[in-house]
Amino acid sequence: MTRHGLNATNSAVYSYHEKKKDQKAAGFGAEKIRMSKDAIKGFDCCSLTLQPTSRPVITPQGYIFDKEAILSFILEKKKEYEKKMKEYEKQKESEVEEMKDMAAAEKEQMKRKFEQTEKSIVTKRIGDKTQGETSGVSNLTGDKKRHMPSFWLPSCGPQAKKTKVEKPDKTVYCPMSRKPIKVKDLVTVNWTIARDPDDKKSLIAREERYQCAVTGDVLNNATHCAVLKQTGHVVTVDCVNKIIKKDWRHPLTGQSLTEKDIIYIKRGSTGFSSANEELMSERHRPSIAIA
Known part of the structure; x- marks a missing residue:
């Protein structure tokens, strides 16, 4: 058992200094750095442009903006809302037209089914033979279609669904606090x-x-x-x-x-x-x- 004196022979072989030196050279381990003065926004600077304000305004949450910058931001968001709203209304109109077409197709299908049922009621003679009995059995006779399990055919592949546009939110949110922002709530500084x-x-x-x-x-x-x-x-x-x-x-x-x-x-x-x-x-x- 060694003594804790001048001969510190019980210390770790891989010292802390050597570990930090290897971390810096090899690039592993957590890296910390303290931000300098240039990384801090000035207390009188705009939170959007990061430049000193000429016409400063403040939100109820305490964020300072240049009046021109924040008004441009709100106007841009309103234009974006109008654009998304037009796309949403266009989608709603297309859905209404699609529902009308589906209803018309369903009505036509029910009509054809009724006509086919009425035709099948007619009594057939015992001696008569159907077309399938005379010419052989085939999966292509009549209205039957041949179903092929071929996934590479476009007709057999899955149909991609259209991307549905959600109804846009009319509220404009502050870029910093994410709270609703209005022009009347801005206070001149x-x-x-x-x-x-x-x-x-x-x-x-x-x-x-x-x-x-x-x-x-x-x-x-x-x-x-x-x-x-x-x-x-x-x-x-x-x-x-x-x-x-x-x-x-x-x-x-x-x-x-x-x-x-x-x-x-x-x-x-x-x-x-x-x-x-x-x-x-x-x-x-x-x-x-x-x-």
Whole structure:
């Protein structure tokens, strides 16, 4: 039994450092990476274009869009609905015509069956012979058809069914929250520009572009913000908790507020970016078992 001292002879032969080195070289095992700053959508950027907004609006769920982008999205969805609805109506009309044809064919078949039954009632003489008795038995006599079990013949193969078009949904859903979205529910956002006389850059080139409308705190991707629905002013969540919720009054206009008048802005969380606890990206690769 060896001692746990300077001579650590009881350690594993395949060390952790060697395992990680081989994983990187061979390409097996889970791979994790932390997203950089460029992978996070800006708090004031549109959730569709991922660019700074010129006419920002916010949905009741807290997602910011450029007004032109979201209106174009809603209009496109309505055009898509109208196109699908025309296809659905065309399908319904074809089904009605098909039902009429089937009813007419069934009526004609019943008529022929009745006529055939009436003809078979006629009494035949005993001495008379049928056509099958005189010329031999055949499966092609009369109305009989020869059925061949040949799957390669088109007439014997299965018939493909037409793809049925489902009735389209008229509701337009938000591309982010998947909740119903309407133009009347969009609230215009009024950003308060950060006043910095020493910064001569343009508004888009600045890192600190906007500030809280009440406290004057600079807003960034790490700041929790909210929009006051009545006026569209953007304030910090700390301002909401410490100032607004004391008397439920708008600090700038004095209007009474409720919990429904406060829309909390969603940070990040687009199809191409993340925020907060979702900054770690992980990819699972084939693993190797080590004995």
